[in-house]
Amino acid sequence: MLPSGLPEIVGDDEQVASFLTSSSHFNATLVKAGAFVPNSKNGEKSVCRHGAEPRAELQRLASVYLKQIQAHGAGVVGADVVKGIGLSVESHEPPERHANLQGWVWSAADPKMGKAENLERAKRLAEKATLVRW
């Protein structure tokens, strides 16, 4: 059991939230791929193990994760969707409820094609994501 009380293994029935730190990562109706593109330095995408509700708790967690940076909302997607496109969700606390999406493509031989494949995966996550704004 993790300090947050969550199990170490992320279940298929859980949801994960990517906090929207750029207004360019969503529009009036949907989350864009940019919200799920992994960090180019560590090859991971940082997420929070939380669904769209309760909204106030999700917003509190955003402030814990981002400190001075303001989130516009979150893109929420099922862990089963993440796993269904060949990525894994690995718990990584602290901060509480934190996890990383891992398994992205990194090719030294053809980094641009690897980037393209990661874009496709990010788009598939965004396609299934729920936009939460506050």
Next chain:
Amino acid sequence: MPTTLSVIAIAAGCFTACPAPASSATLDTAVSAESRSLSEIIGRERRHQQQSVALYGAKNTVESAIWTLFAEHGQPGWDGDGAEALEMAAAHQAIALIRTLPDSLSLPEVGVDPDGSVMLDWIASRHRSLTLSVDASGIIPFAWIDNGDRGHGVVRFDGMGFPKALIRLIADLTGNNDAAIRAA
């Protein structure tokens, strides 16, 4: 089924060179030199952009959106997770690319990639869209989804002509098929 494309599209054109570093004028304000420098660069780019309205029409709105994006993401760490600052050279390259987009095609929404590139999204619906990630290299990764179909690839852009493979994709996804025929 997923598809992978590797396309080379050669062109030349009006690629705008990166501006010289802003001068470090000493003003008696509480604004940091770094912020002032960034403001000067953005101001200069906006003036240049206003001068190009007559040449590029509606595309100018996209150019303006890119500079707004640059202003908002011009410092690293904007995502709280180590994101790179949006690169000015990437902004210039994205603008050069947009200027070669056939007028009959839809204009994209703009966004920022955590690696400092500019993202361009053509979104017909949640299930039909194309995304490019443009940096200064001239090699552009892209991916699309289309109601269960999907794919990714790379195209080359050297500033002259919009990559034909992308014209076809945009036309298919947004319904501008006449544009693809004219551009072919």
